[in-house]
Amino acid sequence: MHIELTVNGSPREADDVWPGESLLYVLRERLGLPGAKNACEQGECGSCTVYLDGTPVCSCLVAAGQAGGREVTTVEGLADGSGEDRDLDPVQRAFVENGAVQCGFCTPGLIVSTHDLLERNPSPSDPEIREALAGNLCRCTGYEKILDAVCSASGARMDTVRSASGARMGTVRSVDTDRTGATGDLR
Amino acid sequence: MGMTLDAPDFHVPTSWEQALAVKAAHPEAVPVAGGTDLMVEVNFDRRRPPALLDLTRVPELAAVDRVDGRVRLGAGVPYARMITELGSELPGLAMAARTVGSPQIRNRGTAGGNLGSASPAGDCHPPLLAAGAEVELASVRGVRRVPVAEFFTGPKRSVLEPDELIAAVHVAPATGPQQFAKIGPRNAMVIAVTAFALALHPEQRRVGTGIGSAAPTPRRATDAEEFLSGELAAAGLWSSRGPLPESLVTEFGNRVRAAASPIDDVRGSADYRRHVLAVLARRTLTWAWDAHRSTEQRTGRTA
Numbered sequence: 001m002h003i004e005l006t007v008n009g010s011p012r013e014a015d016d017v018w019p020g021e022s023l024l025y026v027l028r029e030r031l032g033l034p035g036a037k038n039a040c041e042q043g044e045c046g047s048c049t050v051y052l053d054g055t056p057v058c059s060c061l062v063a064a065g066q067a068g069g070r071e072v073t074t075v076e077g078l079a080d081g082s083g084e085d086r087d088l089d090p091v092q093r094a095f096v097e098n099g100a101v102q103c104g105f106c107t108p109g110l111i112v113s114t115h116d117l118l119e120r121n122p123s124p125s126d127p128e129i130r131e132a133l134a135g136n137l138c139r140c141t142g143y144e145k146i147l148d149a150v151c152s153a154s155g156a157r158m159d160t161v162r163s164a165s166g167a168r169m170g171t172v173r174s175v176d177t178d179r180t181g182a183t184g185d186l187r
Numbered sequence: 188m189g190m191t192l193d194a195p196d197f198h199v200p201t202s203w204e205q206a207l208a209v210k211a212a213h214p215e216a217v218p219v220a221g222g223t224d225l226m227v228e229v230n231f232d233r234r235r236p237p238a239l240l241d242l243t244r245v246p247e248l249a250a251v252d253r254v255d256g257r258v259r260l261g262a263g264v265p266y267a268r269m270i271t272e273l274g275s276e277l278p279g280l281a282m283a284a285r286t287v288g289s290p291q292i293r294n295r296g297t298a299g300g301n302l303g304s305a306s307p308a309g310d311c312h313p314p315l316l317a318a319g320a321e322v323e324l325a326s327v328r329g330v331r332r333v334p335v336a337e338f339f340t341g342p343k344r345s346v347l348e349p350d351e352l353i354a355a356v357h358v359a360p361a362t363g364p365q366q367f368a369k370i371g372p373r374n375a376m377v378i379a380v381t382a383f384a385l386a387l388h389p390e391q392r393r394v395g396t397g398i399g400s401a402a403p404t405p406r407r408a409t410d411a412e413e414f415l416s417g418e419l420a421a422a423g424l425w426s427s428r429g430p431l432p433e434s435l436v437t438e439f440g441n442r443v444r445a446a447a448s449p450i451d452d453v454r455g456s457a458d459y460r461r462h463v464l465a466v467l468a469r470r471t472l473t474w475a476w477d478a479h480r481s482t483e484q485r486t487g488r489t490a
């Protein structure tokens with residue numbers, strides 16, 4: 001099967017795609033985009049999270065043919081890391097600066113999920129962050145640094161908005177030790 | 188951008204009519220909606236469908252309409268939309284949808300896929316049972332509607348014929364409080380150890396129930412429903428909206444427990460499931476009845 005789709009803004013195509021093949025496989029093995037990771041292959045870990053037509057999905061559970069003609073954005077599409085200041089998205093920069101990356105395997109999925117959260121909700125509360133990231137598992141950082149990174153990315157975005165508009169907006173909540181209202185594995 | 192898809196083993200209908208025609212011509216083609224059940228099976232090589240039938244480009248399946256006073260929920264509507272669009276009309280279903288998987292799963296997974304998989308643990312099933320929903324099935328031969336309680340025939344089995352597709356579910360909008368509760372080891376990403384849904388239908392003086400993950404199929408606790416509806420009517424509680432006697436709540440929980448026939452499995456023992464089912468039944472009844480009572484406080488007693 002031949003499929004055509006848009007990945008990170010560019011038209012791409014792949015041949016000899018098997019009908020049960022996942023979008024994740026096509027991205028990694030046929031299009032040379034190893035950002036989205038292949039871990040659990042059952043939608044539990046979120047390391048393969050990409051945007052499909054603007055919605056975060058587990059690319060391991062999307063049949064490649066279902067993505068035909070659609071737009072996919074992977075972690076590589078958020079910023080290519082090649083510019084002067086290594087051109088990172090504020091979310092990526094926050095993960096680096098807060099030590100939210102250890103082995104790095106869960107990071108691309110967490111970056112995409114966080115990016116989507118902040119697009120929808122620029123100043124999320126602690127429970128909202130935990131809820132939004134409930135589908136992304138990390139087995140080494142213990143999540144604290146990840147939560148710090150999300151708050152700092154949210155703060156950075158708010159600062160940008162503030163300086164752009166000259167208006168004062170609310171301060172960003174920092175992660176505290178409140179464990180109530182926690183969601184899932186982040187509990 | 189051109190789409191050279193529609194390969195012999197990957198069908199891409201773009202209308203409902205086409206989808207039914209493809210299913211009739213290729214009954215072996217396996218439908219795929221969100222893929223959140225099917226693709227797991229394929230990834231783990233537990234299933235190798237000879238062909239797939241992609242339902243994500245059929246606009247009719249993604250529609251939510253109002254038909255004959257009921258919500259007609261297209262089989263392809265994902266959980267994320269049940270939460271944002273149906274919270275007030277179908278609160279039980281929206282609550283259940285909130286507990287499904289994770290944001291990524293709720294963005295893709297559908298009611299049609301939940302029914303198609305027919306797992307006893309599917310979270311749509313208890314609220315659909317409690318609300319008295321009907322499943323609309325269609326093929327080129329015609330359309331039929333099956334009460335959701337008659338849809339399931341065994342674990343992962345249903346009345347769906349090889350040439351049929353699930354079109355929609357028809358659910359009456361809530362006229363009273365509804366609740367859904369589910370037991371599992373964490374808040375997110377949990378297949379229910381046991382789940383329970385309750386719907387009060389004050390205008391019919393009736394209570395609806397749905398049990399998940401505690402029998403070979405999702406099922407109603409019919410005896411518990413009739414018992415509670417009868418007792419509430421006999422004591423005039425529907426209109427007085429008085430407090431529920433403790434004994435009534437306890438007996439309801441016991442009768443819900445008696446309706447289950449659970450098994451021991453990796454997620455929990457049969458005994459544990461029976462125990463939590465009685466707890467969930469009592470809890471959801473208490474919550475729903477409290478809501479029923481406070482509705483009166485807000486609107487004043489008119490009847």
Ligand SMILES: Cc1cc2nc3c(=O)[nH]c(=O)nc-3n(C[C@H](O)[C@H](O)[C@H](O)COP(=O)(O)OP(=O)(O)OC[C@H]3O[C@@H](n4cnc5c(N)ncnc54)[C@H](O)[C@@H]3O)c2cc1C
Pocket residue numbers: 042043044217218219220221222223224225226227242262263286287288289292295296297298299300301302303304308309310311351352353354376377378379
């Ligand atoms: C990580 C993870 C967490 C999950 N958590 C939950 C949970 O908390 N609760 C829960 O209930 N489920 C859960 N699931 C299971 C799954 O998400 C649900 O069952 C979901 O509703 C399936 O919908 P889908 O559209 O993805 O189905 P698909 O995988 O596309 O299809 C499932 C089955 O239904 C058939 N089918 C789909 N649509 C139709 C149709 N219109 N007509 C006929 N047949 C059809 C398919 O052929 C297939 O056999 C989880 C899954 C994953 C991967």
